[in-house]
Amino acid sequence: MAAAANPEDVIEYAPMEPEAVLRCHRRRVSEFSQFSELDRFELPEVSRLLEQDEGSEGGHALPSTPQDESYDPLEDELVDQVINREESTGDLDFSQMAHNAIEHAEELVHKAEEFAHKVWAAGTRLVSFHALPPWAQDNDYIHKSHRAPMPSFYACFRSIFYIHTETVNIWTHLLGCIGFVIIATYFLTRPSIEIDYQEKVVFSCFFAGAIVCMGASFIFHTVGCHSKRVLRLFSKFDYCGISLLIVGSFIPWLYYGFYCSFVPKVIYLTCVICLGSACMVVSLVDKFGEPEYRSLRAGLFLGFGLSGVVPAVHYLYSEGWFNSVPLTAVGWLALMGALYVAGALLYAFRVPERWFPGKCDIYFQSHQIFHVLVVAGAMVHYHGVSEMAMHRLTNGECSSEQHLVL
Numbered sequence: 001m002a003a004a005a006n007p008e009d010v011i012e013y014a015p016m017e018p019e020a021v022l023r024c025h026r027r028r029v030s031e032f033s034q035f036s037e038l039d040r041f042e043l044p045e046v047s048r049l050l051e052q053d054e055g056s057e058g059g060h061a062l063p064s065t066p067q068d069e070s071y072d073p074l075e076d077e078l079v080d081q082v083i084n085r086e087e088s089t090g091d092l093d094f095s096q097m098a099h100n101a102i103e104h105a106e107e108l109v110h111k112a113e114e115f116a117h118k119v120w121a122a123g124t125r126l127v128s129f130h131a132l133p134p135w136a137q138d139n140d141y142i143h144k145s146h147r148a149p150m151p152s153f154y155a156c157f158r159s160i161f162y163i164h165t166e167t168v169n170i171w172t173h174l175l176g177c178i179g180f181v182i183i184a185t186y187f188l189t190r191p192s193i194e195i196d197y198q199e200k201v202v203f204s205c206f207f208a209g210a211i212v213c214m215g216a217s218f219i220f221h222t223v224g225c226h227s228k229r230v231l232r233l234f235s236k237f238d239y240c241g242i243s244l245l246i247v248g249s250f251i252p253w254l255y256y257g258f259y260c261s262f263v264p265k266v267i268y269l270t271c272v273i274c275l276g277s278a279c280m281v282v283s284l285v286d287k288f289g290e291p292e293y294r295s296l297r298a299g300l301f302l303g304f305g306l307s308g309v310v311p312a313v314h315y316l317y318s319e320g321w322f323n324s325v326p327l328t329a330v331g332w333l334a335l336m337g338a339l340y341v342a343g344a345l346l347y348a349f350r351v352p353e354r355w356f357p358g359k360c361d362i363y364f365q366s367h368q369i370f371h372v373l374v375v376a377g378a379m380v381h382y383h384g385v386s387e388m389a390m391h392r393l394t395n396g397e398c399s400s401e402q403h404l405v406l
């Protein structure tokens with residue numbers, strides 16, 4: 001209960017802040033009904049106001065409330081006059097007003113459509129190679145239909161849905177990425193009696209490499225026209241994705257190829273991870289993404305991929321050169337390698353647009369063919385490694401001596 005107040009305390013309430021005074025004035029007297037009889041007795045001002053409030057009909061607000069202060073009899077009279085005049089002359093035609101409102105709304109919708117069309121047209125502006133800023137100029141054999149720089153991620157992602165120089169590059173790796181997400185989901189959700197936990201972990205490295213590589217490539221080609229900073233950043237992700245795909249491709253085939261040979265398996269896996277890490281570090285250098293280093297990029301990733309020849313020869317030697325199963329598995333790997341090599345060479349030499357400048361602006365650019373070959377190579381690799389896994393798993397467990405075989 002509140003401490004008892006004396007009349008001197010009431011005087012102390014008087015010097016309140018202006019806002020507090022206004023708040024008090026806005027309250028109804030009835031709100032003070034919570035005061036106990038003792039409070040009424042001890043706070044004579046409150047008692048007086050309560051008596052006034054209780055005596056009035058319906059508890060009106062205090063005379064000093066803003067509601068009363070804002071009342072303007074002149075304005076009220078004016079409104080009254082207007083309504084009376086409209087009613088007396090019959091000018092208040094609601095159907096006409098509704099018609100006007102509809103016409104106005106239609107006009108607004110039309111203007112909004114025009115505005116949206118202009119924004120769309122500005123966002124879809126396609127320019128020639130020479131109209132691009134230097135940072136966006138990459139391949140001078142592609143003459144027209146380049147997206148103009150558009151520093152908006154929304155505009156960049158919207159460009160997925162219209163035709164320009166990057167459309168096929170975007171879709172090839174977007175569809176490849178979706179394809180591998182579906183395959184990985186199917187593979188990893190098989191019951192453990194069908195595919196056991198260890199196989200799933202090993203294959204996951206490959207799936208992760210493929211999905212990250214194609215996903216990063218799709219994003220890079222989509223947002224590459226945003227700005228110089230964004231282009232540089234996402235080109236690094238794109239190159240790191242290629243390294244991850246190569247590392248991810250090596251892991252399952254080294255695992256099954258040297259299933260019972262622990263030492264070579266560990267040595268090769270260590271080498272692959274070190275080489276992959278080195279490639280990623282090189283990819284992070286700003287100069288690495290510039291057009292004049294195109295051949296260096298192709299050479300680096302090609303060299304890394306072809307280093308797989310060493311364990312492949314070792315595998316054939318240890319399994320027997322003319323044993324049909326290893327030959328088939330290596331055959332698939334060789335096909336995968338051929339697809340990657342072809343793609344990398346086309347990419348490095350910019351064929352066929354070099355031979356047909358300006359004719360491959362939308363379709364059949366070297367980069368598009370390279371993308372398709374990467375997707376095909378990854379699919380072939382998945383098939384080849386699956387066969388190796390089946391062969392290993394049907395052969396049963398390794399003997400303890402086999403783990404020491406070099």
Ligand SMILES: [Zn+2]
Nearest residue numbers: 169217367371
């Ligand atoms: Zn690409």
